Amino acid sequence: MIRDWLTKKFTLLIIPEANRQVRRLRLPAFWLYAAPGIAGIVLAASALLAANHAALLHSRDALAADASAAQDALSATVAAKDAEIAKLQDEVVRLSQEAEAFAAKMAELRALEREILALSGEDDVPTAEAARADGDAVSVLSANVGGEFVPVDADDALRLSEETRDAIAAMNGEAERLENALQEALKEAERVAYLRRITPSIYPTTSTQITSFFGYRKDPFTRKSAYHRGIDFGGSVGDPIFATADGTVSRTGYERAMGNYIYVSHGNGLETVYMHLSKTLVKKGQKVKKGEKIGLLGSTGRSTGPHLHYEVHKNGAAINPKPYIQHQEG
Template identity: 40%
Template sequence: MRFIWGKKELTFMIIPGANRRTVRFKLPHSSLYIVPSVILLVLIGFFVTIYFMNTYSHQTKENLQRTFDGQERQLVNQITLKDNELEQLQANLIDLSQQADEFKSKLEEIKKLDHVIQLMSESEEPNRTSKKLSALSDSTANSDVGGNEVPVTSQEVTQLVSNTKQGLSTLVGDINALLVNLSESEARLKEADYLRSITPTLWPITTHSLTSGFGIRKDPFTGKPSMHTGLDLDGELGDPVYATASGKVIEASFDNEYGNRIIVDHSRGIQTGYMHLNKMLVKRGESVTKGQLIGLLGSTGRSTGSHLHYEVQKNRVPIDPTPYLISNRKDER
């Protein structure tokens, strides 16, 4: 290739070789300046583009780095927060486990109280629930006195959660069973208290001098054998007479044979009678409590001296009161 200088134009010739046609290009003379200028502009544009691309890339990289750093710090803060929350949850779990152990200890005390209630109610039926509750293991006291700080593993935490959950489930079952048992014991205790209140176990007077017992004896007026349906208790005129059990006064009147007499019905077929009184302090229809003052000892009716004729009837049949007289104090309930 060669080119020929002229005044107004340039001719470019391309001679490929022998026996081949020569190719000519004619360009204006000004192209000698234009083409390098265009090439220079292209090169400048290319380098400017490269510069701006590098600048943009650097800024983008810095922005991405700042964003990444911010996200990394946020993630680290979140991880730290989660770690703190996890540690707090573990601490709460340990406290819950210890509280469960303490509650088990309290439950054992309640079981002992339930046993006392059963003894008080004098229940003869074996308590199946208490036998079930006796299988509850005794709690182990915790004593935090120091030691090395060893981080817990996830397996240990999982095991603690499982043990605590199982212990609480067992504890809930034990509490429900104990509540049922306590309700039954309370009902038995109330029934036992009621039975004790209506059972004539007190001495009707403070003195225990027996002048005539229950059964066949020689009548003090006729000297003939007769059935004595109660006990004659010796005492001074005006001595206090007490109700031997709680009940309702069904008779408070004068009788030619028994004089001033009081009969108290205690339900369950049990009645008590207080005869030859000098004075009656209650009226028919009144309710009396065990140990309540109801009259004064006397010698009214068919009597040879001041004394109290005391009777106990079961289903309107007189029975020996002696086995019932087991308490020496009028205020004992």
């Protein structure tokens, strides 16, 4: 029966279009039954391969997507790092510029310090050395920063940051020295200002008319040579009389020769005396300021007419008041 089935043949006629020869295929009957099965297997295998292929394609896409995401993340990280580095480099440049500005400020302060010391008459700072120090502080930075300079790599930025740090450390030391020096200068300026306040330097009267100078002259009463111990200022009775420096009233009173008088002690061995007053406005022990009204001009005592007799005493001896009224203030 099987053998019969295997040997049994069937004929397949292939009929093309007209005018062509008809082709005849003789096939074993076996194929008639096997062909659909084989076709089924081939179809199933194809379907399986297709499914497999689809799965492979899918996982390849997934892998590619993963790789792309990882690449994106890496790019983002690198970009962030680059941005961070750029920011740090900008920061270093900014700091170095600030340090440079600071150095310039310090140089200005040192110049100011020298001016102050020169005014106080105490030029302790050797100018050449200070000028060199100024130059150094500025040149250290000028060599490394400037309008066109931008650090191109990490080494440059690192070097710049180290130099900036050193420059700032140096300037901190300099600032401390300067602070001390300025405090000394302030003390000195205060001492000078105090000396100015206690040193007679202004006219004791509103009138600047001098009617008699210090030294030998003919006495207005006896017409004989006599020693004039002060300076006489013209004026009218009642004109204000000013203390010529800060001080303390050491004596007031009336004497036949001096008339109404005031002595003001200024410390430093100096004393001023005001005579022939019509009125005394201060009391012994009272503190007075330079320019303060202490009495009124008059003609009391040994006087030929309204005037102020003004004396300056140095360590108890009358000296020429002229140098003490040379420098008019205000």
